[in-house]
Amino acid sequence: MSVRWGMVVDLRRCIGCHACQVACKAEMRTPLGVYRNWVKVVQKGRYPNVSLSFLPALCNNCENPICVRNCPTQATFRREDGIVMQDPHRCIGCKYCIASCPYDVRYLDPLKRVVQKCTWCHHRVDVGLEPACVNACPTRALIFGDINDPESEISKVLAANAVQVLKPERDTLPHVFYIGADMVAMRTYGGAEERVEVDWVRWWLAKLGILRPRAQAGE
Amino acid sequence: MTRRQFLKWALWAGTAGFVFQYGLMATELTRGGRSVGRTTGAPRVAVPTVCRLCPARCGILAFLEDGVVVKIEGNPKDPNARGGICPKGLSGVQLLFQPDRLLRPLRRAGPRGSARWQAISWDEAVSELASRLIEIRNNDAQQFVFLSGPASQRPDALTQRFLQAFGGPTVSEARLLRVANRAYALSLTWGADSYVPDLAQTKYILNFGANPYESHEMYVPLIRRLIEGRRGGAKLVTFDPRLSRTAGRSDEWFPLRSGTDAAVALAMANVITQLGLYDREFLEKHSNWPMDALAEHLRPYTPESAERFSGVAAGHIRRIAVEFATTHPALLLTGGGLSQRANGLQNERAVFLLAALTGNVERRGGLCLPRRYELADPEPRPSGAINPLPPQELFVQISLGETSPQLLWIDRANPAFEQPQPHMVQEILKDENKIPFLVVSDSFQTETAQLADLLLPAATFLESWELHSPPAYDLVPYVALQQPVISPWGEARPIPEVLLELAKQMGVEVGRFLPFGSMREYVEKQAQAIPELSAEGGLEHLTEVGIWAPAGHPDYGRDFSTDSKRLEIFSSVLALRKQPALPVYLAVTEHEQLGQDEFLLSVFDTAVQDDGVTPLLWWLMEIEHRNSLWINAEVAKRMRIHEGDWVEISSQVGRIRVRAFPTEGIHPQTVAIHGGLGHWGLGRLAQGGAFRSQDPNTSLIWWKEAGTHVQPLIPIRSDSAAGGQAWQDTVVRLVKVEEGSP
């Protein structure tokens, strides 16, 4: 069978160190303020029953990538081996792919003004090297390989463990598989207590200078 | 075709062959050791060396394209880090090409601290130093004071040698700011100043005040094995007043009252003794103190009394004690939270006692003695003495006039920023009566360097030689070579190389002990002194592979190197010094009488920053550029403090303003803050705000503030027996304020 690359993020091994995040910057020279991958850190519980969870995020190199379907110039396209590529020479920077991707893993390069994202370090993979983030991870929480080869490490890990993908309901068929991800880290919307309800009448009266604005928490 | 072109071509052909082969073969990819140009696909030249951004000294590969360092990756040959690397190590590239590096020797041209400089030549700098040092040496050698940094490193062998050859200088190691208490505690107990936890083999990890998910003296090597151990079924239990990332991922987290670990540990020891769960055989063979006497000593340390001090329920203390004693093998981790205290030495010994009682010492899955090659100091060895002085004490002594340096040389340390009570340090450094001549050598402009009379541009670790043998985490010793991957930028030079030249100029009395033409020559001699390494090609071989790691198996059960050759549960040295010789819990009195709005301040490290130069690196700064004050959410609510509000923290020696970070993850009586940010004299990157440089990214910086300097809160205070600075003992008072001031 032909090669189909995939990645496993084993959260039982992840220490939330951000090495994968910095390794990607170092490899791809992604500009300041935009990211091909990052490590979300979430705390839950009430003192003293509190715990943390981590969630490294990157392009899922989906089997059914909505970004590819929606790109009007074929600047982003899917390779035979599953890598969703990004052609910086073709891209016009319409950002429609960014708006479409359910995982927000694409960004407009602030210096080159074209869209970029993780392409699973295809330049490394193509010469037989693992992606830079996988290479850096100090605890081997990241596993990359051919999921069509039953003998590969990743196939064995996938076969032996319960895995999750992000937002399966979006039908993008992600190929970054998580082991042991926590629901509160995977979910993207704020919990009930993070919501700040707005009294729209007061809001407008304050905007129009009729009422004094109420002091807001935070900055 | 030039040679260079040919090489390139040959490399290309090599990869082409590889790709071809690869297409036919299995689909497993290689983990590292090679790297290719991102747009060209051309193989990069790899130079193996050692990361020096923390004490772990992981093996790394510096990859070059057209002679420029473009990437750092882990060296898969390194038996400790096994090719893994941390975010700081990866960012070494940015250190090298820092927009604000020091590139020429400078002499002060205005009043001290005026930042007016005159560029001079190295010759001029060295000959001035030589004449001054000769004079001091002839009068009173102690008046040459050398503060060696960086604080995370032992001084290089050549620097130490120069100081010995000089004979009788006063020497402070910035390193001892943090690690002195643990080092002394362990030396007293079993003769070595550190331990290697055999984590991959263990079944139980009891952690007091270490945060290995984010920082550790042996960060990458340790965490790798800790995770292996946990995957193998080991339980991780953490005591820490703060939900560190380690605590947040532990099987159990016990937020205890700051500074009360020894009470908990001794209560556990008591439980283990009472229940007879200790390892009788081991103790009979190795302990220097009878068990019944120890039991008697431990008797007052009941779980109930520990609960009163620490707030940890007695039932939990009993349960964890039994779990720890009945799970084999088991081990302990201890970190800064435990040792950086006025009672640090006793804390360390109290916790270590648990390992001793259960026989988890020098055993598979327990705490083991560090295995490393003792690197030879080649002949002719200097015999001169040096007068050691803890760095925080150095400035106290200078202010009291007990030490009066004629020349103070600060090498790659930044006491004006990183020491406790830095304002006092700054005053002293500015005072020409107290410090007639101040030499600073560093790679960057720093708060300390600003005050120098003579400022020397130091090469970074990526531009210098040194031979290392870090404690082997698989317990089979190995050697790692740090070598220049590129020639120093501008006129920067490795300081040991400068010392070689200085020694020559100082005449035969000093110079004869430093007869080496270069650092390389010295390192070569060190490598030659290891016969097996020498047989495999010595330094020449090492420059190619970076690591020399002979195969072997852990030889558990090594002897202890205390005077008694036993595990000194009762420390004879402490007894002589009239200090408690059996481990005790020393309560800190002012901690017990906290007033309203008073808290215990805890300082910690994070995975992407340290207390040193990492704020110069934007790959790290963009992840973390602000240090907020952690405060218990319930307490914050009571004080009407919301996230992002400014609070003023004051201690007995200083006051600062920071933003508050209310969280469920901290003990109600502790507040905590990361202590490495808030620079005003390190390069522009460390200070926040966009600026133009060769790197277009610096104009994209969006953060305006770059943290708050925490050290002004921390009084100089040491463990009376071990001399280590008590970073974690500060009592602070909090008030909410309207605005932050810079």
Added chain:
Amino acid sequence: MEQGVQVLYNVAHEPPLGVWIAVYFYFTGLSAGSFILSTLAYGFGLKKYKPIGFIGVVLATVLLVLAPLNLIIDLGRPERFWHLFPYLNIKSPVTWGSFLLTIYPINCLIYGYFMHRGNDKWTKITGLIGIPLAISVHGYTGFILALSKARALWNTAVMPILFLVSAMVSGIALMILVVAIRRLFAPPEERAQYHEIMVDLGRILAAAILADLFLIFSDVLVLLTADTEAREAALLILTLDFSPIFLGVELLLGSLVPLTILALPDFNRRMGWISLAAVLVMIGIFAMRYIMVIGGQSLPLS
């Protein structure tokens, strides 16, 4: 478990599509609305509306020439906009747009040209051809949002039809204002005729607003009961950050107030009130475009 969740680290993402895109949607909507009104007389032979036929097509054309400029300004690489044609991807609604946005203004020009020349037959033919084009031009913008999948506020089946109806609403309102202005400059004997048109348009506007409100109602109701992200999207406009604009501007000021004006027997014949209703509607629809584009992207995805 719901309690005490705190995100300690995450990265912030700029919303990719900016206000330019909201303006673009607004313009195409106005253009489509105006065009369809213009065909009332020429395409469907309602002679009464002849006076607005030409104004309609001029507006439709001008707006549709302006609209894509917003798009191009918003591109990271405007100089590469031509890549849309040779490298097209037929599955992408943006590609549909590339063609619609090219053909539709050309058709408008031809339609206008025949109208100007008084060639009723060809005006009718091109007018009728133009109607599906106008519907597509605006309908496809609804698909742009609906098919982006990522954003719960967009990813609904009512989106294209909601966009069309709101286009009609804003188009009619625009036309009312144009007629009102036209009336001021018209000779006195023609003024009554314009007045009549305005009153008629007012009625159509009221009907269109009702249809629009119904669609909004069903959209929000379904969002509230679909899945978590959809519910968050509904709350975003009902009680959270975008509620002041949604409730205050889009609904109250932009729909309910004009609807009341147009329903009250006395007011709905007065030119001033009709014009005021039209102005409010135009503001309300812009608010709707803004909420859709910016609000839709304000829910974090990571």
